[in-house]
Amino acid sequence: MPQYIAMNRFLVPPENEEAFQRRWLDREVLLKTVPGFISFQFLKGPEKEGGRLYASHTVWASYDAFVGWTQSEQFRQAHAGAGQGKALTAGPPAFEGFTVLQDVSA
Known part of the structure; x- marks a missing residue:
């Protein structure tokens, strides 16, 4: 079964970058x-449209493993505070999912 990559892209206004980074880096993984x-x-990422692009990039053993994550208690715990507090992004994240067709490593 091929690996699966799940990505969320965020556009963050300059005044929220520090708080956005802290929110991600200080959380329990x-x-x-x-x-x-x-x-x-x-x-x-780069500056774009008056903000900076950020992304979360997760690699899974399979699409089914990713779906398992989205239905897990860990997922519910990790996203329990979503939408609470000050909005730090310019709109909702953009999700993109990819099935790995080729993986070349060093």
């Missing part, structure tokens, strides 16, 4: 406890 989890990256 529950992904390691979920079957099929391979890796996670929190990415800072």
Whole structure:
């Protein structure tokens, strides 16, 4: 079964960048406890449309493992505070999911 990559892209206004980064970097990471989890990256991208792009990038053993995460207690715990507090992004995240067709490593 091929690996699956799940990404969320965020556009963050300049005045919210520090708080947005802290929200991600200071949280408890529950992904390691979920079957099929391979890796996670929190990415800072270029400036765009008056803000900065950020992305969360998660690699899963399969699409089914990703779906398992979205239906897990860990997912509910990780997203329990979503929507609470000050909005730090310019709109909702943009989700993109990809099935890995080729993976070349060093």
